[in-house]
Amino acid sequence: MNNKSPTVIKIRAGGQHYKAVVGANLFGKVQATISPALAGHGPRCAIITDSNVARLFGDRIKQSLTTVGFEPILIPIPPGERSKTLVQAGAICDQMIAAGLDRQSFVIGLGGGVVGDISGFVAAIFERGIPHVQIPTTLLAMVDSSIGGKTGVNTSAGKNLLGAVHHPLLVIDDVDVLKSLPRREFNQGFAEIIKHAIIADAGMFKKLTQASGPPIGRTRPMASLHIKNSSEALIRLPLRAGFALQRLIERNIEIKWKIVAKDEFDQAGERALLNFGHTVGHAIEAAAYYREILHGEAVSLGIVAACTVSMKKAGLQKEQRDAVVELLHSFELPTRLPKNFRREKILDALRFDKKFNRGEIRFVVTPKIGSAHLSSEVTMEDIHEAVAQL
Numbered sequence: 001m002n003n004k005s006p007t008v009i010k011i012r013a014g015g016q017h018y019k020a021v022v023g024a025n026l027f028g029k030v031q032a033t034i035s036p037a038l039a040g041h042g043p044r045c046a047i048i049t050d051s052n053v054a055r056l057f058g059d060r061i062k063q064s065l066t067t068v069g070f071e072p073i074l075i076p077i078p079p080g081e082r083s084k085t086l087v088q089a090g091a092i093c094d095q096m097i098a099a100g101l102d103r104q105s106f107v108i109g110l111g112g113g114v115v116g117d118i119s120g121f122v123a124a125i126f127e128r129g130i131p132h133v134q135i136p137t138t139l140l141a142m143v144d145s146s147i148g149g150k151t152g153v154n155t156s157a158g159k160n161l162l163g164a165v166h167h168p169l170l171v172i173d174d175v176d177v178l179k180s181l182p183r184r185e186f187n188q189g190f191a192e193i194i195k196h197a198i199i200a201d202a203g204m205f206k207k208l209t210q211a212s213g214p215p216i217g218r219t220r221p222m223a224s225l226h227i228k229n230s231s232e233a234l235i236r237l238p239l240r241a242g243f244a245l246q247r248l249i250e251r252n253i254e255i256k257w258k259i260v261a262k263d264e265f266d267q268a269g270e271r272a273l274l275n276f277g278h279t280v281g282h283a284i285e286a287a288a289y290y291r292e293i294l295h296g297e298a299v300s301l302g303i304v305a306a307c308t309v310s311m312k313k314a315g316l317q318k319e320q321r322d323a324v325v326e327l328l329h330s331f332e333l334p335t336r337l338p339k340n341f342r343r344e345k346i347l348d349a350l351r352f353d354k355k356f357n358r359g360e361i362r363f364v365v366t367p368k369i370g371s372a373h374l375s376s377e378v379t380m381e382d383i384h385e386a387v388a389q390l
Ligand SMILES: NC(=O)c1ccc[n+]([C@@H]2O[C@H](COP(=O)([O-])OP(=O)(O)OC[C@H]3O[C@@H](n4cnc5c(N)ncnc54)[C@H](O)[C@@H]3O)[C@@H](O)[C@H]2O)c1
Pocket: 050, 051, 052, 053, 056, 079, 080, 081, 084, 111, 112, 113, 114, 115, 117, 137, 138, 140, 141, 144, 145, 146, 147, 148, 149, 150, 151, 159, 160, 177, 178, 179, 180, 181, 182, 185, 295
């Protein structure tokens, strides 16, 4: 798919530095990347993964580590958001203790964002903090969740309510692993990529638009989006996008870490820009009970709503909103809610949003593709209007 040699991106986070290595066929030589970064750690380590990913790549990673003297244990958890709990994190820690892992040990998170978040949380609390290596296997995890150090689990009261900021020591992105990713999972990664383009990179937006061509099909209701292997999309992508997937992932890592570096603990307002499209997106996820709709699909709808609000409150041109809708559409992402969707639940979820309880609304708007800012001018009515148009 890609003959480019691996790229090493140096990431600054707080007082720490770490590397993200992006390339093809990295899993065959994972030990060569891990060994220098983890010198002085081990030999025992845990590979936390989910059962789908374990089946695909678990043995290969375990084998690579064993050949250089590490003693890995593989800890698979059931796939999906329902595994991201404190109980599951506790069970993982128990297995690590039983296997004799200690303060010198390290944790590898091999999987999508669910695995990345819970394995990072385990690494943050085990022996008060041991190193975490992220090996993301979904596009969303590569371009978003593996970067920035946010780790955590859900509670029955909401998503990501317990957590810690614990940056990884190393991130390894092997683009080849995306070949087995279901198409719908692959496409949802583009919601975050398009979000990055809107808030920070007009050039990337233009390249994606020029290369993506006409929409693949008419917008289909989410329920009928069928899951099929993504290889077709993967093969087509470099052609359509005009630049390799590897380069695209690299650019998105760069955008995310640079925003995070300015505001590691989410206090200055800079990191909040990454929430573009997420206020309405999260409310849609909640209204769908985190089941019928993937995170990226909800964010796609949230981006459309945020663009509608931006037209009213930040001077975004209608043509730019239309271009955003078209681009999302061309990656088979939803831009309209299905007819029978329970819209009133979205409004309920918005009312319960932590950000709104104190009466002040901080909403991320874009005045022009490539830039974004927090606005306190947006009212609940503006948001309701935008949801009504979805
Ligand atoms: N920490 C952050 O900053 C951050 C940011 C965004 C999202 N997240 C979190 O990320 C999670 C969503 O992540 P996700 O979308 O990657 O979902 P996920 O981890 O559930 O993975 C999606 C599905 O794809 C499967 N899969 C993973 N890699 C595969 C591969 N290479 N081939 C075939 N199947 C594969 C998984 O088994 C799973 O069924 C959410 O919990 C969200 O809260 C965190």
